[in-house]
Amino acid sequence: MKLHKFKQMEMNIVIDVNSGAIHVVDDIVYDVLDYYKFKNLDEIVSDFKNRYTEEQIKEAYDEIKQLEEEGLLYTYDPYKNIVLNDNGPSYIKAMCLNIAHDCNLKCKYCFASEGDYKGERKLMSPEVGKRAVDFVIENAGPRKNVEIDLFGGEPLMNFKTVKEIVEYARKREKETGKNIRFTITTNATLLNDEIMEFIDENMGNVVLSIDGRKEVNDKIRIRYDGTGTFDDILPKIKTMVEKRKDGKQYYVRGTFTRENLDFYNDVMMLADEGFKEISIEPVVLEDKHPLSLREEDLDTIFEQYDKLAEEIVNRQKQGKGFKFYHFNIDVNGGPCVYKRISGCGAGYEYVAVTPDGDIYPCHQFVGNEEFKLGNVFDGLSNYELIKTFKNGHIYNKPKCMECWARFYCSGGCQANNYSFNKDIHIPYELGCQMMKKRVECAIAIKAKLMEE
Amino acid sequence: MKHIKTINMGALKNSIAKPGCKECANSCQSACKTSCTVANLECENR
Ligand code: SF4
Ligand code: SF4
Numbered sequence: 253m254k255l256h257k258f259k260q261m262e263m264n265i266v267i268d269v270n271s272g273a274i275h276v277v278d279d280i281v282y283d284v285l286d287y288y289k290f291k292n293l294d295e296i297v298s299d300f301k302n303r304y305t306e307e308q309i310k311e312a313y314d315e316i317k318q319l320e321e322e323g324l325l326y327t328y329d330p331y332k333n334i335v336l337n338d339n340g341p342s343y344i345k346a347m348c349l350n351i352a353h354d355c356n357l358k359c360k361y362c363f364a365s366e367g368d369y370k371g372e373r374k375l376m377s378p379e380v381g382k383r384a385v386d387f388v389i390e391n392a393g394p395r396k397n398v399e400i401d402l403f404g405g406e407p408l409m410n411f412k413t414v415k416e417i418v419e420y421a422r423k424r425e426k427e428t429g430k431n432i433r434f435t436i437t438t439n440a441t442l443l444n445d446e447i448m449e450f451i452d453e454n455m456g457n458v459v460l461s462i463d464g465r466k467e468v469n470d471k472i473r474i475r476y477d478g479t480g481t482f483d484d485i486l487p488k489i490k491t492m493v494e495k496r497k498d499g500k501q502y503y504v505r506g507t508f509t510r511e512n513l514d515f516y517n518d519v520m521m522l523a524d525e526g527f528k529e530i531s532i533e534p535v536v537l538e539d540k541h542p543l544s545l546r547e548e549d550l551d552t553i554f555e556q557y558d559k560l561a562e563e564i565v566n567r568q569k570q571g572k573g574f575k576f577y578h579f580n581i582d583v584n585g586g587p588c589v590y591k592r593i594s595g596c597g598a599g600y601e602y603v604a605v606t607p608d609g610d611i612y613p614c615h616q617f618v619g620n621e622e623f624k625l626g627n628v629f630d631g632l633s634n635y636e637l638i639k640t641f642k643n644g645h646i647y648n649k650p651k652c653m654e655c656w657a658r659f660y661c662s663g664g665c666q667a668n669n670y671s672f673n674k675d676i677h678i679p680y681e682l683g684c685q686m687m688k689k690r691v692e693c694a695i696a697i698k699a700k701l702m703e704e
Numbered sequence: 705m706k707h708i709k710t711i712n713m714g715a716l717k718n719s720i721a722k723p724g725c726k727e728c729a730n731s732c733q734s735a736c737k738t739s740c741t742v743a744n745l746e747c748e749n750r
Binding site for chain 2: 268271272273274275276277278280281311312315316318319323324327338343345346395396397399433583584587588589590591595596597598601602614665698699702703
């Protein structure tokens with residue numbers, strides 16, 4: 253597929269898949285494009301003679317032709333060979349540390365099975381944490397930028413280890429010349445002054461979980477006694493975010509499920525609270541789970557994304573803009589093609605480490621023995637699997653090669669692909685549908701804002 | 705052009721000229737953690 257076209261916010265948008273060029277076109281061009289490659293000019297003129305004049309069609313046809321010649325329409329994929337011939341070594345430069353396989357909440361959709369990843373409840377010791385820091389530094393090779401995500405369960409249930417890891421990493425940074433960037437993901441319940449101060453100072457990014465409106469959040473993000481967390485966490489999240497001055501990153505994020513298919517309202521609630529960096533993401537659960545999203549929910553979900561896109565444009569124009577994670581596309585820049593085809597890098601550039609020091613391709617594979625890659629004390633062992641992940645890019649995913657969104661999506665989530673299809677190379681269909689919709693919205697927002 | 709307004713000349717094509725230093729940040733699309741969507745990643749080597 254070389255072109256993708258769609259209508260949104262009263263615009264006809266055409267994306268040239270391989271070059272990434274984006275065009276806003278009138279109805280004539282939009283219609284002519286359907287036949288441009290299959291029919292000659294005379295045939296097209298006669299097909300549309302009831303709708304457009306011959307002159308109009310000719311003009312449109314010539315413009316399309318000009319763009320084709322300029323390499324902005326119907327371009328070929330020039331990257332494939334570059335990428336397939338890239339046999340250079342890969343380095344692990346990002347790591348998710350499961351600081352606690354335990355959680356003080358029991359959110360109903362938790363993939364980690366309420367924090368314990370279907371295993372024993374366990375906290376990571378400072379020794380394992382420090383060894384993991386050494387592991388990633390050793391395996392990062394020439395890469396200077398290293399990322400460490402402090403994750404769980406709830407990492408703040410083990411603040412002691414968090415502190416020791418950060419302190420150790422700072423020391424190792426100086427010794428090795430690496431640049432280690434930390435992120436922490438927390439349910440916000442345990443935030444207090446000391447912890448917030450620490451996070452603000454040491455974390456490159458802090459991800460704070462809240463699902464939006466009180467009635468939505470409190471149905472799902474609950475404590476062991478069944479009570480909701482909204483009233484407790486909202487003020488804490490606000491205080492934390494207020495500290496993040498001078499462009500320091502944060503994300504206020506939630507998940508939507510079948511219970512709140514009207515998640516537009518949750519995004520707006522968070523925006524109205526003054527948050528500028530917001531994410532509300534689709535839950536991923538097997539079909540039979542009562543909270544799972546299903547094929548039949550897609551129309552509603554798409555409507556919500558459309559509404560959200562329009563509102564984001566409105567607010568932006570009024571100077572009250574905010575960012576919605578899944579609509580953030582940098583159409584002018586963005587990463588190079590290596591990144592675009594390989595996405596998350598799970599299993600060869602990115603790994604997750606358990607409290608025992610076991611290494612998995614990412615946090616979503618933790619606990620699935622088949623996917624164990626090694627241990628931070630003994631090093632990597634399952635090189636076959638690492639290779640499989642490294643080669644798990646879009647050129648080895650037949651469905652992605654047919655998909656117009658491939659350079660934005662980069663092949664979906666390996667973990668979701670595996671859990672739905674038992675094969676990382678077969679995309680999770682529902683995820684694809686939503687991804688494509690979000691890319692359309694993101695591009696439409698950009699086009700709309702540029703139009704004016 | 706009368707019928708077509710090109711709003712973007714194609715960042716992808718240019719990206720091929722980048723060195724591919726692989727220093728850019730990690731990105732995850734899953735619902736449980738948020739770092740960055742691939743298409744919005746900042747290139748460390750502009
Ligand atoms: S995972 Fe799905 S949406 Fe993403 S590139 Fe592949 S087919 Fe397209
Ligand atoms: S496999 Fe999925 S969950 Fe894991 S890092 Fe990649 S995108 Fe994220």
